Amino acid sequence: MQILRKSEWEGFKKILRMSRKEVIKKVKESGLKGKSGSNFPTGLKWELMGKGTRYLICNADEGEPGTFKDRFIMEKNPSLLIEGIAIASYAMDVHKAFIYLRGEYSYIKPKLERVIKQSEKYLKKINLKININLGAGSYLCGEETAILESIEGKRPVARQKPPYPSDVGLYGEPTCINNVETLANVPLIFLGEWNNKLELYSLSGDLENPGVYEIETGTNLKQIVSLGKPRTKPKVIYFGASGGCLPYKKFENLSVNCKTISEQGAMLGPRSLIVCGKDRSIVELSKIITEFFLHESCGYCTPCREGNFRIWELLKKIEEGNGKKSDLKLMEKLAYHIGDTSYCALGSSSTTHLKCAIKYFKEEFLRLCR
Numbered sequence: 001m002q003i004l005r006k007s008e009w010e011g012f013k014k015i016l017r018m019s020r021k022e023v024i025k026k027v028k029e030s031g032l033k034g035k036s037g038s039n040f041p042t043g044l045k046w047e048l049m050g051k052g053t054r055y056l057i058c059n060a061d062e063g064e065p066g067t068f069k070d071r072f073i074m075e076k077n078p079s080l081l082i083e084g085i086a087i088a089s090y091a092m093d094v095h096k097a098f099i100y101l102r103g104e105y106s107y108i109k110p111k112l113e114r115v116i117k118q119s120e121k122y123l124k125k126i127n128l129k130i131n132i133n134l135g136a137g138s139y140l141c142g143e144e145t146a147i148l149e150s151i152e153g154k155r156p157v158a159r160q161k162p163p164y165p166s167d168v169g170l171y172g173e174p175t176c177i178n179n180v181e182t183l184a185n186v187p188l189i190f191l192g193e194w195n196n197k198l199e200l201y202s203l204s205g206d207l208e209n210p211g212v213y214e215i216e217t218g219t220n221l222k223q224i225v226s227l228g229k230p231r232t233k234p235k236v237i238y239f240g241a242s243g244g245c246l247p248y249k250k251f252e253n254l255s256v257n258c259k260t261i262s263e264q265g266a267m268l269g270p271r272s273l274i275v276c277g278k279d280r281s282i283v284e285l286s287k288i289i290t291e292f293f294l295h296e297s298c299g300y301c302t303p304c305r306e307g308n309f310r311i312w313e314l315l316k317k318i319e320e321g322n323g324k325k326s327d328l329k330l331m332e333k334l335a336y337h338i339g340d341t342s343y344c345a346l347g348s349s350s351t352t353h354l355k356c357a358i359k360y361f362k363e364e365f366l367r368l369c370r
Helices: 010-015 020-030 042-047 069-076 078-092 103-118 120-126 144-151 180-191 221-227 258-263 282-296 302-319 325-341 352-366
Strands: 055-060 096-101 129-134 175-179 198-205 211-216 234-238 245-247 272-277
Touching (some): 020 078, 055 180, 069 180, 078 096, 078 103, 096 103, 302 325
Parallel strands (some): 198 272
16 A cells, blocks of 8 residues: 555655745645545645744544544554654644544554654754644544644634634644645655555445555445445445435446535545445434434534434434424425534534435435325
């Protein structure tokens, strides 16, 4: 796998002979984009940093259900990540960086601390300090501005944008937030022979071989799913909890990338594919995911807090055979209302799964309605 390549800090040594502008230009020309689901050009993000005391945050929270590719990198090749943080810090003139580590990944913290200590001779060359902050299990901290609040010791609630973190971020200063996979790819750019089309996918669900796979962008859905060896014929593919779902049979030959998945009403996001077999109930799956969002809602805005609870009530009613067609119509209306009016991006995406489920599996809901 490309992402497991050992750089031995050779990429970092090369950038020290370059100006900061040259490093950013190289990253822009490489075509590297954010791997957390934003798909925003990384070099451009660095270039847009405002003036002031700048900070870099590595988002290692990875709270999206079915996603574990960042954990894979931190377990298998943590040095590449630290080197990537160092290169990004040099490019943006950052002297303090943070790794915001998911609370459930606390066992990885000692390994990262050892690698940081072993890398001090390189970090000192650019006067860089790297802190590790443990999250407390909040799904909302996958949202970049909620991370800022958490590091500052506040309740992790998403901030209103604008202003954007690149201008007013951590402690009111310009801040760049990149995820683990994005930063781990940076050193490889400077080593040469880096394939921008290779990306990590987390495959889970009804599979014999769940795990992390390095796959080229544009590979069709059938080829991707076959790598995990489905236990039974796949019925539906969920893109995490927030990315929605697509019927496997209808889209098995679809070339997978952000654009093609978005065109079908779903979101590829951090490329987590949960494969559900032919015997799975779409209504039950919808209820389970809604329960997840009920538990993880910060409660700040009414649409997400109350709307998802009403959807859960309607799903429960339909699942028990007591629902009516009017309940399904109301539920669909609520799903779109929550998506349009929630305060933050996580609230807005909390009903994408249901919108997709109703769009592609409406008959399954109707069969349970009176």
